[in-house]
Amino acid sequence: MVLHNPNNWHWVDKNCVEWSKSYFSDKLVGVSVKSDNASVNISSLDSLTGDVDVNQRKGKVISLFDVKLVLGFKGEVEGGEESEVSGSITIPEVAYDTEQDEYVFHISLTAETKEKQPVKELIRAQLIPVLRQKLARFGPDLIETHGKDIQHPVNENRSVFTSSAQSNQGISVGGATVNGLGSTESKSSSSAAYNTTTLRLDPVFQTSANELYKTFLEPARVAAWTRSPPVKFDNKEGGEFSLFGGNVSGKFVKLVEDKSIEMQWRLRDWKPQHFANLNILFDQGNSETKALVNWTGVPIGQEDVTRQNFEEYYVKSIKLTFGFGAVF
Structure with missing residues (x-):
């Protein structure tokens, strides 16, 4: 079923956590390998925690996910006193920006003994490479399966x-x-005036004001949480920026290190030459920093679009990329 969204213009979000549980159960449970003296197979998906979302905006479909998997396994050692082996494999992060060779696997044997070690060695040598390949397919399969549910085909636009x-x-x-x-x-060069309003957000990040300030301004970090190099990014007062393929652009007005960032800011589909004023104040507490995000000059009717884009592409993406807090 395609959600009602004329011309694929508006923000659409689909939660895919339950589908992901079925996906990993189908793709991972039953995977097995064998050596001369041992065998092992994935027997269960014990848990999946985290976030899995497919999003659509202006005809573009993206996925944002960050989950932790715990897999149960059963194995057997031939000729040993303890022939039956069981345990778990924990994969702490399967995320949208994790490369195939970056997955981490923690192997735990139930009542671990020396006699059971051949199963652990087999997991490392043969099972983990297979799991890496299957995990790397998750992102593309997620888009392929759910992109069509939130986006009309091109010929219907x-x-x-x-x-x-x-x-x-x-x-x-x-x-x-x-x-x-x-x-x-x-x-x-037409830029007819908007009726405008103000907008405020106050997301909390589990990091220092210094780290958060750098995350908004250092090009390498910006490229990480936007998932692509900025089109333009001159991080000084008066410097211009263009992010997300030009969907967001503006100019830095005033920068106070670790304290605040003031900028002219606009979304691509606003009238030409119209910018809102965006001011971000960094309020550091004992173990967290609250970003006091204030807009003036947001076109009336664009409040929800502005809020949703900032929460998804700035706040959520920064948290997922750098581990600066839970996302909801």
Whole structure:
């Protein structure tokens, strides 16, 4: 069932935790390997905790996930006094930005003894490489399975802007060129005024003000939590920035180290030349930092879009990328 979302323009989010449990049970349980003196197989998915979401906005589908898996296994050692072996494999992080060779596996044997060690060695040598390959398929399979549930096909869109974003091809529309990311480069300089309002958020991060300030401003860190190098990022007062393929852009107005970031800030589909003023104050406590996020000049009707984008692409992504707190 496709959710109601004309032209795939609005933010749509789908929680896929339950599907993920079924997915990993299907793909991992039953996987087995064998050597000359031992054998082992994944017998159960004991737990899956964390977040799995597929999101759609302006014709683009992305996934954000970060889960912890605990797998049960059973094995056998041939010719040993304790032939039957059981235990668990904990994978503390399966995340959207984890590379195949970065997965970590903690192996625990029930009542571990020297006689059971061949099973542990077999897991390390043969089972873990198989698990790495299967875990690496999760992200692509997640998008393939659930992307169609939250996005209409390109040929059903009546919006050339959204269709362009989906097909990643440039389209010329009435004197404006729309690139593959859905941005518009218009020959017109028209920027009719909006009726505007204010907006405030106060997310909490489990880190220091210094670390959080650097996370918003250091190019390498920005590239990590935006999942791609910025289109433009001049991190000084008066410097311009363009993130998420140009979906967010602006200019830094005032930077006070570890204290605040003030900027002109806009979403791509706002009227040309219209910027809101965005001020982020870093309020450090004993073990956490609250980011007091304040906008003025947000177009009326864009409050929810602005809030949702910032919470998802800034707050949640930063927490998942750097471990700065739980996401909900």
